[in-house]
Structures are given as structure tokens and as C-alpha cells.
Amino acid sequence: xxxxxxxxxxxxxxxxxxxxxxxxxxxxxxxxxxxxxxxxxxxxxxxxxxxxxxxxxxxxxxxxxxxxxxxxxxxxxxxxxxxxxxxxxxxxxxxxxxxxxxxxxxxxxxxxxxxxxxxxxxxxxxxxxxxxxxxxxxxxxxxxxxxxxxxxxxxxxxxxxxxxxxxxxxxxxxxxxxxxxxxxxxxxxxxxxxxxxxxxxxxxxxxxxxxxxxxxxxxxxxxxxxxxxxxxxxx
Amino acid sequence: xxxxxxxxxxxxxxxxxxxxxxxxxxxxxxxxxxxxxxxxxxxxxxxxxxxxxxxxxxxxxxxxxxxxxxxxxxxxxxxxxxxxxxxxxxxxxxxxxxxxxxxxxxxxxxxxxxxxxxxxxxxxxxxxxxxxxxxxxxxxxxxxxxxxxxxxxxxxxxxxxxxxxxxxxxxxxxxxxxxxxxxxxxxxxxxxxxxxxxxxxxxxxxxxxxxxxxxxxxxxxxxxxxxxxxxxxxxxxxxxxxxxxxxxxxxxxxxxxxxxxxxxxxxxxxxxxxxxxxxxxxxxxxxxxxxxxxxxxxxxxxxxxxxxxxxxxxxxxxxxxxxxxxxxxxxxxx
Amino acid sequence: xxxxxxxxxxxxxxxxxxxxxxxxxxxxxxxxxxxxxxxxxxxxxxxxxxxxxxxxxxxxxxxxxxxxxxxxxxxxxxxxxxxxxxxxxxxxxxxxxxxxxxxxxxxxxxxxxxxxxxxxxxxxxxxxxxxxxxxxxxxxxxxxxxxxxxxxxxxxxxxxxxxxxxxxxxxxxxxxxxxxxxxxxxxxxxxxxxxxxxxxxxxxxxxxxxxxxxxxxxxxxxxxxxxxxxxxxxxxxxxxxxxxxxxxxxxxxxxxxxxxxxxxxxxxxxxxxxxxxxxxxxxxxxxxxxxxxxxxxx
Numbered sequence: 001x002x003x004x005x006x007x008x009x010x011x012x013x014x015x016x017x018x019x020x021x022x023x024x025x026x027x028x029x030x031x032x033x034x035x036x037x038x039x040x041x042x043x044x045x046x047x048x049x050x051x052x053x054x055x056x057x058x059x060x061x062x063x064x065x066x067x068x069x070x071x072x073x074x075x076x077x078x079x080x081x082x083x084x085x086x087x088x089x090x091x092x093x094x095x096x097x098x099x100x101x102x103x104x105x106x107x108x109x110x111x112x113x114x115x116x117x118x119x120x121x122x123x124x125x126x127x128x129x130x131x132x133x134x135x136x137x138x139x140x141x142x143x144x145x146x147x148x149x150x151x152x153x154x155x156x157x158x159x160x161x162x163x164x165x166x167x168x169x170x171x172x173x174x175x176x177x178x179x180x181x182x183x184x185x186x187x188x189x190x191x192x193x194x195x196x197x198x199x200x201x202x203x204x205x206x207x208x209x210x211x212x213x214x215x216x217x218x219x220x221x222x223x224x225x226x227x228x229x230x231x232x233x234x235x
Numbered sequence: 236x237x238x239x240x241x242x243x244x245x246x247x248x249x250x251x252x253x254x255x256x257x258x259x260x261x262x263x264x265x266x267x268x269x270x271x272x273x274x275x276x277x278x279x280x281x282x283x284x285x286x287x288x289x290x291x292x293x294x295x296x297x298x299x300x301x302x303x304x305x306x307x308x309x310x311x312x313x314x315x316x317x318x319x320x321x322x323x324x325x326x327x328x329x330x331x332x333x334x335x336x337x338x339x340x341x342x343x344x345x346x347x348x349x350x351x352x353x354x355x356x357x358x359x360x361x362x363x364x365x366x367x368x369x370x371x372x373x374x375x376x377x378x379x380x381x382x383x384x385x386x387x388x389x390x391x392x393x394x395x396x397x398x399x400x401x402x403x404x405x406x407x408x409x410x411x412x413x414x415x416x417x418x419x420x421x422x423x424x425x426x427x428x429x430x431x432x433x434x435x436x437x438x439x440x441x442x443x444x445x446x447x448x449x450x451x452x453x454x455x456x457x458x459x460x461x462x463x464x465x466x467x468x469x470x471x472x473x474x475x476x477x478x479x480x481x482x483x484x485x486x487x488x489x490x491x492x493x494x495x496x497x498x499x500x501x502x503x504x505x506x507x508x509x510x511x512x513x514x515x516x517x518x519x520x521x522x523x524x525x526x527x528x529x530x531x532x533x534x535x536x537x538x539x540x541x542x543x544x545x546x547x548x549x550x551x552x553x554x555x556x557x558x559x560x561x562x563x564x565x566x567x568x569x
Numbered sequence: 570x571x572x573x574x575x576x577x578x579x580x581x582x583x584x585x586x587x588x589x590x591x592x593x594x595x596x597x598x599x600x601x602x603x604x605x606x607x608x609x610x611x612x613x614x615x616x617x618x619x620x621x622x623x624x625x626x627x628x629x630x631x632x633x634x635x636x637x638x639x640x641x642x643x644x645x646x647x648x649x650x651x652x653x654x655x656x657x658x659x660x661x662x663x664x665x666x667x668x669x670x671x672x673x674x675x676x677x678x679x680x681x682x683x684x685x686x687x688x689x690x691x692x693x694x695x696x697x698x699x700x701x702x703x704x705x706x707x708x709x710x711x712x713x714x715x716x717x718x719x720x721x722x723x724x725x726x727x728x729x730x731x732x733x734x735x736x737x738x739x740x741x742x743x744x745x746x747x748x749x750x751x752x753x754x755x756x757x758x759x760x761x762x763x764x765x766x767x768x769x770x771x772x773x774x775x776x777x778x779x780x781x782x783x784x785x786x787x788x789x790x791x792x793x794x795x796x797x798x799x800x801x802x803x804x805x806x807x808x809x810x811x812x813x814x815x816x817x818x819x820x821x822x823x824x825x826x827x828x829x830x831x832x833x834x835x836x837x838x839x840x841x842x843x844x845x846x847x848x849x850x851x852x853x854x855x856x857x858x859x860x861x862x863x864x865x866x867x
Contacts, residue, residue, distance in 0.1 A: 043243045046258045050265075060473070060519035062480040064491055065512040072771070073505050075778035078276040098761050100739055101780060134242050144243040152242065176369035180484060182764050188372060195379055196677040196745045202383060206376045210368045217367040301643040308645070382678040385685030405687070486673045496641045499634055499770045502797065
């Protein structure tokens with residue numbers, strides 16, 4: 001168990017890096033997911049098909065393939081994911097403006113993968129709004145976008161919070177895969193490093209890594225549980 | 236039935252014309268964008284050359300047969316691991332669900348009751364912990380741990396009955412154990428929330444005709460829970476299939492790792508992974524469609540109990556896997 | 570609905586195509602050539618050699634992703650210099666090449682699989698060092714490699730490991746390999762300069778795509794990549810470490826170790842060593858065998 005305390009700085013660094021990846025990917029995924037959800041429920045068929053195609057591809061492809069194509073396909077397309085380097089963000093997330101693009105690739109891959117699931121969560125939220133609301137909105141003459149903006153989406157958000165939360169929790173766990181695709185130093189790589197390179201005992205390292213991830217997922221989970229119970233009581 | 240139809244009026248002639256124009260513009264933008272951002276850079280990088288794509292799509296290429304044979308072996312390994320993991324997860328998940336519901340509903344002497352509450356708490360903690368750890372980590376540490384304990388291949392000697400010996404490589408069962416631990420727990424939670432969401436009347440009626448707790452679970456609650464939670468269960472199975480691709484970390488030779496090896500020889504990384512990705516998408520899509528079809532058949536075939544209110548939604552949201560979200564689920568008022 | 574059904578049909582077709590491509594041999598039997606198989610052998614009773622000879626099977630751990638040393642080809646069989654050395658040893662045990670059971674030995678569990686007996690020997694670009702000697706023992710060395718650096722042909726800023734101190738050149742290697750750990754000492758900032766993947770091919774891809782400026786590992790592997798991509802890469806500077814490759818086996822099995830050392834010395838002198846090299850890594854341009862290293866007995 002002394003392994004844990006001796007290497008606490010390694011664990012902390014890994015935890016911080018994983019946290020950075022998760023925060024950035026979560027923000028990006030919600031943005032992408034919202035856009036795709038709107039595409040899927042829009043009245044224009046080609047946009048609907050685009051949305052459905054996006055969701056079908058990224059829900060059925062394994063994350064490892066997405067990571068690989070992000071790490072090697074993007075350079076082939078001539079991009080270093082510099083578009084993710086939003087000025088100002090790199091003060092907090094230092095790896096955004098490194099020359100080494102693998103942090104940005106990892107964030108990008110997680111973003112577009114999770115975006116598909118966020119879209120589905122939002123859509124289930126929209127489906128939860130009683131159709132009478134939308135019909136009433138149409139009856140008083142609101143257009144599609146007004147309908148969405150003023151009537152449906154605000155109500156859909158409340159219903160979508162719970163599925164959205166579980167999607168984000170799944171994403172936090174998926175971020176562990178990033179360590180195997182060029183991102184040096186995140187939590188899963190730290191574990192791998194300690195067990196393999198330094199031959200430390202397996203069990204303490206496992207406990208340490210698990211604690212790290214539980215620290216990220218548990219609070220969110222408990223929050224969601226409480227929200228869900230509140231929602232049920234409110235009705 | 237989708238709410239989409241109510242969000243906008245049925246399009247009249249002006250709206251139809253507008254839709255047509257926007258569609259054409261969107262299509263043109265998409266094609267031009269694809270050309271400039273995808274086709275041209277790839278061509279310049281030489282990624283579209285036949286040398287790289289040949290072994291994958293051209294039957295005349297010298298490497299085609301061997302490459303696809305290797306990929307086929309990898310795919311077979313993937314399917315075997317997935318099927319084993321699915322069966323084990325279902326068994327483990329069902330047992331876990333039964334255990335938890337049993338612990339919650341049993342009422343006995345106060346002393347034993349305390350023990351049961353403690354057991355309940357321990358089970359709850361285990362479940363929350365195992366669901367909160369990424370599958371990658373579980374698989375990796377199970378593999379390293381089993382290696383340290385000296386795990387070896389299991390050989391089932393079938394030569395006595397004239398067949399070849401069946402070897403289960405220790406990589407395979409490490410992967411299956413890792414997958415089962417995680418997915419079994421998630422499936423257990425799905426089934427448990429399904430059982431607990433059933434109307435109280437079911438349990439009371441079972442009690443009234445004198446069934447024990449275990450019999451109630453086995454004969455009344457579990458079958459209904461399965462039927463109701465089928466969509467969530469099926470999507471969890473799709474997750475299992477996708478997670479078998481994590482076997483590449485422990486050197487299990489499923490299709491992704493085989494692709495990594497052939498890429499070493501042929502040098503066509505992006506192309507191979509695109510094809511492998513397409514295979515996965517096709518397989519998962521097929522699985523989901525089969526599931527939807529089965530569910531529709533079952534829903535048509537028998538009268539399911541009314542959709543329960545309140546409780547039997549998705550599994551408790553905390554730490555849920557990336558499960559699919561059946562549209563019917565979110566209706567909180569019935 | 571129709572599109573859905575069409576898509577489902579397409580999906581099932583792809584599925585079926587992939588499934589029919591199945592079949593073919595799953596067993597990892599080595600390919601044809603190898604050392605000569607001794608027919609008339611006798612060993613000390615109770616020794617590992619006798620046990621392996623009687624079992625008619627030897628379990629060898631090797632690498633499946635190191636070009637030139639241990640690479641699983643498209644036919645599903647491992648091939649390379651390490652593979653040939655293992656075949657020579659198996660031959661002297663009286664075992665044919667197809668009686669070798671190959672498995673992959675990733676660095677994560679190399680010592681464990683030897684300790685637990687999951688494999689009998691490990692021939693997998695296994696560098697001899699004292700930390701490892703605490704858990705297992707080494708026969709050999711049978712080859713002395715050296716770590717070096719590979720860059721693109723138009724790269725002029727890297728002449729050796731010291732070029733990384735400045736902090737602007739990026740290097741790639743394989744997770745938890747000895748070369749990766751060695752290069753860390755020369756880097757200005759690990760987070761900004763070091764990229765680790767699980768195979769060398771990914772590093773080479775990253776080098777081609779200009780994501781990194783250098784790939785570092787043992788020189789023969791790099792020469793193999795230079796060979797396969799004519800005109801794209803070159804070596805930068807000389808080797809800056811010495812990596813003696815040894816054969817890993819159980820720690821206390823001195824009898825077996827001495828016997829393997831004898832086999833190696835005989836192979837050095839009777840030409841099979843040279844033949845093993847020429848048929849595998851020797852085909853790589855500029856890869857030289859050099860004189861056989863001095864066996865270290867202990």
C-alpha cells in the first residue's frame with residue numbers, strides 16, 4: 001500500500017490530466033449533441049438523414065477505432081486539431097497549445113463519439129414532453145424554431161438531465177482509453193506504467209487508479225440519483 | 236409515434252419549395268466540403284492509392300486472400316469473446332439482481348435483519364464501485380492479476396469423443412472475466428430496477444397466494460422485468476460487443492489487434508481501420524435491428540402489463556453505462 | 570422504412586462476407602525452415618530438456634510486432650531472427666518447428682509468464698539487465714543491438730539523443746520498452762516531447778504525418794522500417810546504448826541455462842546463427858550481424 005503514498009504525485013498528475021480531458025470533451029460533446037439533435041428533429045429531410053447517419057456511425061463504432069482514426073486520420077487530412085486550441089482556454093488546460101497534438105486528438109475523439117449519445121439523450125428528453133405542448137404551440141402560430149426555443153426545449157432539458165448525466169459518466173470512463181493512443185501521463189497510463197515499468201504490486205495500484213476514477217464518477221452519480229428522486233417526487 | 240411530427244405543420248407548397256431549395260443547397264455544400272476537406276488532402280497524402288487500399292478491397296491483389304483470412308480469424312475471435320461475455324454477464328447479472336431484491340424484501344428476526352442490511356450495504360457498495368471503474372482498467376488488471384497467479388489455457392479434452400481438444404486461451408477468459416464483472420453488474424442493476432418498478436400489486440398478489448420471496452422473484456418479477464427492460468438489455472449487449480475491442484490491450488487476437496498486426500506488414504493503417512470500423516458498425520447495427528425486431532414481435536404477441544409509472548425507468552442514472560434510451564422510458568406520467 | 574431495411578440487408582451481407590472469410594488455421598505454428606532437428610539426443614534425466622523432449626512441445630514467447638525479429642505475417646505465423654533462434658534451440662531438443670507453441674509476450678507480463686511456467690523460454694528482443702535477473706535468468710546474449718534514432722530524410726536538426734534537450738523536437742517510441750525509458754533522460758520536457766504507442770508502426774505513421782520528428786528504438790528494427798519505406802527515413806547519429814538480447818528462462822534452472830548457452834555457442838560457430846540472420850533480419854539493407862557476442866555464464 002505504500003506504493004500509493006510514495007507515488008501520490010504521479011496519481012495526482014494523472015488525475016488532473018484525466019479531469020482536463022473529461023471537462024473539455026463534456027463541453028464539446030454537449031454542443032455537438034445539441035446540434036445533431038436539432039438536425040434529427042428538423043423538418044428538412046437531408047438534414048435529418050445527416051443527423052441519423054452521424055448517430056448511427058458513432059453509436060455503433062467502437063471507441064478504439066474512433067480514437068485511432070482521430071490520431072492518424074486527422075493528420076492525413078492535414079489537421080493538427082488546432083481548431084480546438086481556443087485562445088484563453090490554454091491557460092487552464094495547458095496541453096491544448098502543445099505542439100504535440102495528441103491531447104487535442106483525444107479530446108476530439110471523445111467529443112464526437114459522446115456527441116452521438118448526447119443527441120440520443122436529448123431526443124429522449126424531447127420525447128418526454130407531452131405532445132399537447134407542441135400542438136398548443138402550433139395552434140397559437142409559433143414556427144418550428146420558435147416552438148423549439150420557447151416551449152419544447154426548456155421542458156425537454158429537465159427530462160434529459162438524467163440520461164445526459166449517465167452519458168457523461170460513461171464518457172469519463174471511456175477517457176481511460178485515451179492513454180493507449182499517444183496521450184502520455186493520464187490516469188490509466190500511470191497505472192500501466194507503475195505495474196509494467198516499475199513492477200509494482202498490482203493490487204495497490206489498482207486501488208489507486210480505481211479511487212481516481214471513482215472520485216470523478218461517484219459525485220456525479222450521487223448528484224444524478226438525488227435529482228432523479230427529486231424529479232419523481234415533484235410529480 | 237414520434238413527437239417530431241407535432242413540432243411543425245405538415246408542409247404546404249411554399250414550405251415544400253423552401254425545403255427543396257434548402258435540401259439542394261445543403262447537398263451541394265456537403266459535396267463541395269467533402270471534396271475540399273476530405274478528398275483532396277487524402278489524395279495529396281497518397282492515402283487513396285491502390286497500393287494501400289488494394290489488399291482490402293481488390294480481390295485481384297496478392298495479399299487480399301491472406302489479409303481477409305486473418306481478419307476473418309480476428310472477427311471470429313471477437314464474436315466468440317462477445318458471445319461468452321454476453322452469456323456470463325446475463326447469468327451473473329440475473330444472479331446479482333435476484334440477490335439484491337431478495338436482500339431488500341426479506342423480513343426476519345431483528346438480529347438476522349441487521350446482518351441482511353449490512354450485506355445489502357456491502358452489495359450496494361460493490362455494485363457502485365464496479366460500475367464506476369472503466370472497463371479497460373478492469374480488463375487490464377484482471378489480466379495482470381491472473382498472470383501473476385499463473386493462469387494457463389484451459390484445455391477441454393474432447394479427444395475422447397473424437398473431436399479436437401478445445402482450448403480456451405487464458406487471454407480469452409481474462410477478457411471475458413473483465414467484461415463480465417462490469418457488464419454483469421450493469422445488467423444486474425437494469426434487472427433490479429425493472430423488478431422494483433413493477434406495481435406493488437404483483438408482489439402482494441404473489442404473497443397472497445403463498446409464494447416465498449424467491450419464488451415470487453423467479454416466477455413473477457423476473458420474467459416481467461426481462462420483458463420490460465429488453466431494450467436496455469439489448470443495448471448493453473451491443474456495448475459488450477464494442478468492448479471486446481478493448482481486448483487488444485491484453486494482446487487477445489480479436490479483429491482490432493489482428494488489424495494492428497497486418498498494418499505492420501502492409502503499412503495501410505487508416506484504410507484498414509476504416510474497414511474494421513465499418514465491420515463493427517455493420518455488426519452492431521445488425522444486432523440492434525434484430526433486437527428491435529424481436530422486441531416488436533414480443534410486444535405484438537402478448538399483452539404486456541401497463542407501462543409502470545415512477546420507478547421502472549432506466550436503471551438508476553448513477554454510473555449507467557452508455558445505454559440506449561428507449562423513447563417510452565421518459566414518460567413519467569402514465 | 571425502406572432505407573432502414575436496405576441498410577439492414579447491407580449490414581447482414583457484410584456480416585456474412587466477413588464470416589465466410591473465416592476458417593483457416595488458427596494455430597500459431599511456425600513456418601517451415603529452422604534449425605536442423607537433432608534426432609539422436611539424450612539429456613540428463615529430470616532436466617528441463619528431457620521434459621520438453623518427452624512432451625514433444627515447447628512453449629516460446631516472442632514478439633509479434635517487431636519487424637526483423639518477431640513479426641506475425643499475413644499468414645498468421647511469426648517470423649524473424651528471434652523466431653529462428655528459438656527454432657534452433659527447439660531443434661537441438663529434437664523438436665520440429667511445428668512443435669513449438671508460440672505466444673505473444675508483451676512487456677507487461679514477460680517475467681510473470683516465465684515465473685509461472687506459462688511459457689518455457691522467452692526470445693523477444695529481451696534486453697538483459699540486473700533488475701530482471703532478480704526474477705528470471707538469462708541465457709546468452711545472442712545479439713547485441715543498440716538504440717538509435719530514425720528521422721525523416723529532410724530532417725537536419727537531430728543528430729543524436731542530445732538534440733532533444735532543446736525541447737522542440739518530438740520523439741516517439743513504444744510504451745514501456747527499454748528504448749522509451751532510455752530516451753526519457755535526454756528530453757527537456759517529457760509531456761511536450763514524448764509520445765508512446767503500443768506498436769512501432771503507429772510511431773512510423775506519426776513520423777510520416779509529421780506529428781513527431783523522430784522514432785527511437787533498436788537499430789535493426791529502425792533499419793527494417795527504412796527498408797520498407799524507401800527514401801523516406803534515415804538514421805540520425807550512431808547507437809548510443811548497448812542492448813544485449815538474451816533468452817529468458819526460469820531463475821533457478823541452471824542446467825537448462827548452461828545447455829542453452831552451449832547450443833548458442835555451437836550455433837555461432839557452425840553457421841546456423843549466420844543462416845538465421847541471413848534469412849530474416851539480414852535481408853534488411855544495411856543491417857549487419859557483426860561478430861557473435863560473448864556469452865555470459867553465471
